[in-house]
Amino acid sequence: MANKRKIILTEQQYAELVKARDSHALALPPQRQKITTGQVQSRPTRKADQEPQPAKSHRPRQMHWLFYVGLGMMAVLALWVAGNAVVTWGKQLSNDIRYGTPRTYQVDQVVGQGGDSPAHPSHFIAINENHQAIIIELKAGDPAQAITYTTPIHNDNGEAPVTLAFRDITGDGKLDMIIHIQLLTREQIVVFINTGTQFRPANGNDHIKL
Numbered sequence: 110m111a112n113k114r115k116i117i118l119t120e121q122q123y124a125e126l127v128k129a130r131d132s133h134a135l136a137l138p139p140q141r142q143k144i145t146t147g148q149v150q151s152r153p154t155r156k157a158d159q160e161p162q163p164a165k166s167h168r169p170r171q172m173h174w175l176f177y178v179g180l181g182m183m184a185v186l187a188l189w190v191a192g193n194a195v196v197t198w199g200k201q202l203s204n205d206i207r208y209g210t211p212r213t214y215q216v217d218q219v220v221g222q223g224g225d226s227p228a229h230p231s232h233f234i235a236i237n238e239n240h241q242a243i244i245i246e247l248k249a250g251d252p253a254q255a256i257t258y259t260t261p262i263h264n265d266n267g268e269a270p271v272t273l274a275f276r277d278i279t280g281d282g283k284l285d286m287i288i289h290i291q292l293l294t295r296e297q298i299v300v301f302i303n304t305g306t307q308f309r310p311a312n313g314n315d316h317i318k319l
Contacts, residue, residue, distance in 0.1 A: 197293065201268060208270045212237040218275045220284050222306060223248025235271040235288070237262065242271045242288055242299070246308070256307055260299045262290050269293070278317050287319075 208214060217230040225231040225248060232247040241261050248254035262269060270291045275284040283303040290297035301308035302315055311317060 200293075204268065204270050212268065212270045214270060214272050216273055217250075218273075218284070220275060220286075220303060222246075222303070223251065223254045225249040233273055233286075235273050237265070237267060237269055237271050237290075240265055240267065242290055244271075244273070244286070244288065244301075258286075258301060258308060260288060260310070263292075263297060265290070265292060269297075278319055279315055280318070 204212065214235040216233050216235075218233060219225050219227055219230045222231060229249045229251075232250045234245040234247075236243045236245075241259050244258040244260075246256050246258070248256070262271075272289045272291070274287040274289060276287060277283060278285050278287070278300065279302060281303075283305060285303045286301040286308050288299040288301065290299070298319075300311040300315075300317060300319075302311050
């Protein structure tokens, strides 16, 4: 019977031997390691992922045709308002230059009163004062024969010129006095009838033909 050799290991050598055995038992086969390594490798990036995506084009939103119609109407309205304001301002400026303030108009006319004649016509002064038209007649140009006529002015701001015209509108052969009050939006007309000595307001019994 062969003699068996007895190997005596120190505690440190025994621990190293156990550790080496355990490491060998837990080690994976090369084939397994290759598979495992392949699993943890990152997936190759596709070409489509690498290329930048083109930006999406956004078509501008088209407005409804009624929007443009409304916009055009608003523009026309704004132009009309501005134009009307300019016209009104221009008319007021023209009246300021022509008639002054207060609005005053003067004219000579032979009307057959107070002995007037072409050499000495009657003188008429028309004034817009305190919302009324004031007409001063100087018969034959004589201040001693002055007479005044008045008539109210409707819807006036004190800026309407007052002018006079003389025409026979009753057919009696005498020149009657027609007062024209030029308001901003319309014209106010007042008629005074010539009696031969002075003027009087027209009434319903007068047969007037303007």
